[in-house]
Amino acid sequence: MLADAQRSCYVHQHMRIHKSGSNSHACGEQVASKATTGPQLQQIKLALDVHAASIVVGRMIDGAKPQPPQTFKPADFLAWVKKQVALAQEVISCYEAGPTGFWLHRKLTALGVRNYVVCPTRLDERHQGVANDRTDALELATRLDRYVAGNDRALAVVRVPTEAEEQKRAHKRQRQQLREQRSSLAAQGRSLMLLHGRRESNHWWKANRWERLQPELAEWLVERLKVFRDLIVAVDQAVWQLTGELEAKAPKVLPKGMGRLTYEAVETEVAACQLKALGCAAGSLMTLLPWRMLWSRLVKRLPRAAVLIHRLSWQISEGFP
Numbered sequence: 001m002l003a004d005a006q007r008s009c010y011v012h013q014h015m016r017i018h019k020s021g022s023n024s025h026a027c028g029e030q031v032a033s034k035a036t037t038g039p040q041l042q043q044i045k046l047a048l049d050v051h052a053a054s055i056v057v058g059r060m061i062d063g064a065k066p067q068p069p070q071t072f073k074p075a076d077f078l079a080w081v082k083k084q085v086a087l088a089q090e091v092i093s094c095y096e097a098g099p100t101g102f103w104l105h106r107k108l109t110a111l112g113v114r115n116y117v118v119c120p121t122r123l124d125e126r127h128q129g130v131a132n133d134r135t136d137a138l139e140l141a142t143r144l145d146r147y148v149a150g151n152d153r154a155l156a157v158v159r160v161p162t163e164a165e166e167q168k169r170a171h172k173r174q175r176q177q178l179r180e181q182r183s184s185l186a187a188q189g190r191s192l193m194l195l196h197g198r199r200e201s202n203h204w205w206k207a208n209r210w211e212r213l214q215p216e217l218a219e220w221l222v223e224r225l226k227v228f229r230d231l232i233v234a235v236d237q238a239v240w241q242l243t244g245e246l247e248a249k250a251p252k253v254l255p256k257g258m259g260r261l262t263y264e265a266v267e268t269e270v271a272a273c274q275l276k277a278l279g280c281a282a283g284s285l286m287t288l289l290p291w292r293m294l295w296s297r298l299v300k301r302l303p304r305a306a307v308l309i310h311r312l313s314w315q316i317s318e319g320f321p
Contacts, residue, residue, distance in 0.1 A: 040087060040088075041061055041062060041087055041088035041089070042062050042088065042089050042090070043061075043062055043088055043089065043090045043091075043092065043148075044059060044060070044061055044062075044084050044087065044088040044090070044091045044092070045059070045060040045091075045092050045093070045141060045144050045145055045148065046058070046059055046060075046081070046084070046091065046092070046093035046094075046113075046141075047059075047060075047066070047093070047094060047095075047137050047138070047140035047141035047143075047144050048093060048094065048095035048104075048137070048140075049069075049095070049096075049133045049136050049137045049140070050095045050096070050098065050100050050104060051100070051133075052099075052100065053073070053074075054071050054072065054073060054074075055071070055072050055073075055074060055077045055104075056069050056070070056071050056133040056134060056136075056137045057069060057070050057071075057072060057077065057080075057137065058134075058137035058138050058140065058141035059084075059141070060141050060144075060145055061088075066138050066141040066142065068134075069133070069134045069137040069138060071133075074104075078107055078111070081093075081108065081111055081113060082111060085111055085112050085113065090114065091112070091113045091114070092113070092114045092115075092116075092144065092148055093108055093113050093114070093115045093116070093144075094115065094116040094117070094118050094140065094144045094147075094155065095115075095117065095118070095140075096117075096118055096119070096120040096121075096140070097117050097118065097119060097120060097158050098120060101166075102117060102160050102161070102166070105117050105160055106163075116144070116147070116155060116157050117157065117158050117160055118155045118156055118157055118158065119155075119156035119157075119158050121156070123135070123136045123139040123140060143155055165268070168267075168268045169268045169269065171242070171245070171246065171268075172246060172264055172265060172268045172269075174242060175239060175242040175243060175246065178235050178238055178239045178242070179239055181235055182232055182235045182236055182239060183202060185228050185231050185232045185235070186202040186203070186204065186205055186228070186232055187202060188228055189204060189205065189225050189228040189229070189232075190202055190204060192221070192224060192225065192228075193217070193221070193225070196218075196221060198216075198217065200213070204225075205225075205228070205229045205232045205233070210229065243261065246260070246261060246264045247260040247261060247264075249264060250263045250264055251263070
């Protein structure tokens with residue numbers, strides 16, 4: 001009887017120990033599963049060299065050195081970024097502003113990435129003459145690391161316009177592009193006439209001048225010029241249509257000396273927040289003007305420079321609509 005009692009007590013204790021061990025094992029598995037599903041890394045930095053058909057990425061994990069760059073197609077890159085967001089507590093990226101615009105910035109921001117669009121610069125600081133997509137991505141990654149660490153001079157971050165601002169700029173810039181195309185076509189026709197001893201201005205294609213010009217030129221030359229003129233007339237009609245649309249957007253009350261097109265140009269090309277930040281100092285306003293505009297205003301029409309500064313000062317004081 002005593003032996004049976006001792007045996008039952010031993011079995012009971014063994015079963016209790018086994019049960020507690022299994023419970024602790026299950027608890028350990030649960031903790032491990034939670035640890036594996038959560039973000040394992042603190043920070044991932046991505047330096048992007050963006051092209052039309054591909055994106056070269058240099059990645060830095062926490063404080064480690066940059067990894068060898070990888071090349072993705074845009075769609076594959078965004079899917080890869082989603083995985084990076086799940087791996088780390090914070091994902092930071094940057095790329096240089098360029099012809100690809102700001103669509104990638106908006107995509108990355110929507111995925112939860114802190115992205116910077118930076119001013120393009122020469123990444124080959126030592127002028128070694130060896131620069132490609134991979135080396136640019138690596139250099140940009142090291143600069144991003146310094147910028148995140150607090151070195152504001154490592155990158156020059158640019159302001160990203162809103163989609164509404166981009167659409168408004170596209171309207172105004174399309175008109176300017178067509179004007180330049182019209183001048184280019186007129187110059188080609190003028191060059192053709194000059195090649196055969198006829199000197200004309202860029203306005204040779206206008207109706208009154210063209211009627212007087214045709215009888216004075218050879219028949220074959222007129223045929224060649226008609227090709228240019230038909231294109232110029234079509235572009236000219238589009239320019240005038242866009243001009244009317246832009247002028248219709250301007251407010252009725254304008255500052256003295258400012259036309260409707262100038263108002264639209266100032267409003268679309270110079271960000272309102274930048275004007276507000278600068279204040280009304282006329283000297284600081286000059287830094288906002290493109291060098292091309294400065295040259296035409298200051299050298300060719302020097303008295304109008306004061307008027308231009310007055311226009312921008314009015315925009316600051318009155319505010320943008």
